Amino acid sequence: MLEHVDITVNDGEMIGVVGPNGSGKTTLLRSLYGACVINGGKITLDGTAMEQLSRRAIARRIAVVPQGQALDGDQTVGDMVALGRLPHQAWFASHGRRDDLAVREALDRVGLRTMAHRSMHLLSGGEVQRALVARALCQEADHLLLDEPTNHLDLGYQHDILAFIRELGLATLVVLHDLNLAARYCDRILLLDKGRLVAGGTTETVLTPARISKIYGVQTTRIATPAGRHHLVFADASTQDPK
DSSP states (O other): OSSOEEEEEETOEEEEEETTTTHHHHHHHHHHTTTTTOSSSOOEEEEEGGGGGGGGHHHHEEOOOTTTOOOOTTTTTTHHHHGGGGGOTTTTOOOOHHHHHHHEEEEEHHOOOGGGSGGGGGOOOHHHHHHHHHHEEEOOEEEEEEETTTTTTTTHHHHHHHHHHHHHEEEEEESHHHHHHHHHHHHHEEEEEEEEEEEEEOOHHHHHHHHHHHHHHHHHEEEETTOOOOEEOOOOOOOOOOO
């Protein structure tokens, strides 16, 4: 359950949502694209209340990359990406030239054009994530929501996918488990705990050692990097003070 969460995602901004397990990160994301019914408050898209928009209208503006996306049989990369065109098609209509072009452009943008006819099951974890982002791009939406897109990826793929998402320049909200990844790639951070927004703002103002130590229960040190960013160092469990 979420309470007193007031946020705005601006054009071209990448916002990271962090917090302990059960803090409400995925619930917040699902609420923003209408998968969860809210009992109070209001969600607007460029000033229009979400309940006034059809599902198709929302899908044309908001693209979602959920966590743990199930792969459908032996679906090819191209077929999966083409699903992003559904909000733009009439019922029972076949793909037209504009749809084919959108698929090709999306695959080009994520570097998977040569894999269009390959089975999704044959892709690496990083390639699967890129294909899912390509499907989102195919929607031609200007808002992007992602739920832990780096989950289960190797270190290199984690940085590749977040750097790529940042370069898209869309209004982006991404749920992340790793605080250092959020600090590295996001313009602003939203820190949730027990369904409430504890803090929102820049990495420097939100991810303070005192706040992280209190919420996560681990002693934390923050160091500045040569690039002017911040990196968090967590104490070994054996050095923690007993509670």
